[in-house]
Amino acid sequence: MLKDQFSLAHLTALACPPPALTYIAARAGFDFVSIRPICMGLRDEPDYDLAANRQMLRQTKAALWETGLQVLDIELARIVDGMNTKQYEPAFEVGAELGARHVLCSVWTDDAVFANERFIELCELARMYQLTIELEFVPVASVATLKQAVSMLHIAAQENAGLMIDAHHFHRSKENVSDLKGIPAEWFHMFHLCDAVKEIPRTKEKMIKIMREERLYIGEGGIPIKEILQEIPKVPYSLEIPHLQRSERLGFEEYVKRCLQSAKEYISLNLDDVNIY
Structure with a gap:
């Protein structure tokens, strides 16, 4: 069975610049980091534009070299x-300079x-840098469901395109686990692993608040994580578990350690005996 691999998604500790995020991830025991060098322009969101900030880029390279961690993905290329x-x-x-994959x-x-x-243009551009484009459906976006994402990938028919499922979004979009059957295995390159309360918020505002500030440790909430993971190939798990109050109380380093611990414990208890290919 393939070894479980974990990445620290930047949203989990967005206040940490990429170099600090890398050191924290390494000390916590992660295999990768997932960084956000494309600023979304949201209120109070830090800007880590490494293409413009060459000093931070050099520091990030140094952190990756010193820790031996790799960059799993960068985000977020929004189509607007x-x-x-x-x-x-x-x-x-x-x-590409940092060795990212997606x-x-x-x-x-x-x-x-x-x-x-x-x-299609994004895929063509990414191909020049040996990157894949991972399409993520988001319940508050225009491509909001698994069905819409699958349709878009079929229409695009790009070899370097993939499907990125976020456990939170999958549950909030009211997807059925059975709908994962038949999706091409080669579309899966990574998975956003998190948990959240079982009850789906009635308002967009509350959904966004949970999505960005109140996700839960793995196994603590009501998302059918085991059932989802049983239906997809084993891929690196990017832990996107932002929780504002917990990270402020514990500090980012302790908080991300607990995120990783919860993921490893959950998988050990629920999935180690399952043949995930």
């Missing part, structure tokens, strides 16, 4: 109305034709 695919090229170049992508335009065209 009026966007130009080339705007992401500096971040793709940085990702780029996360989500869709925030209701113009399906435009979205499909830009997605």
Whole structure:
């Protein structure tokens, strides 16, 4: 059976710049880091534009070299109305320079034709840097369901395109685990592992708050994680578990250690005897 591998997703400790995130991840026992060099422009969100901040880029390289960690993915290449695919090229170049494997992508335009065209362009651009584009469906975005994401991937038909499932989004979109059957195994390159309360919020605002500030340790909530993971190939698990109060109380280093501990314990208890290929 393949070894479980874990990445520390940047949203779990977004206040930590990439070099600090890398050192924290290494001390906690992670195999990878997943960093966010593409700023989304949200209020109070730090900007880690490594293409513009060459000093931080050098520091990130040094941290990766010293710790031996690798970069699993960079984020987030959003497809929005009026966007130009080339705007992401500096971040793709940085990702390749750091040895990243994947780029996360989500869709925030209701113009399906435009979205499909830009997605194909992103894949073509990423191919120049030996990167894949991982399409993530998000319940508050335009591509909000598994069905929509699968359809988009079939239309694009790009060899370096993948499907990135986030456990939180899967549950909030009210997906059925059985719908994972038949999805091409080669589409899976990584998985966002987290937990959350079982009850799905009734408002978009509350859903976003939980998504960004109140996710739970693995096994603590009500998401059918075991059932989901039984239906997909074993891939690296990126732990995206932001919890504002816990990380402030414990400090990021202790908090991410507990995130990783919960994931390892859950998988050991629930999945070690399952033949995940």
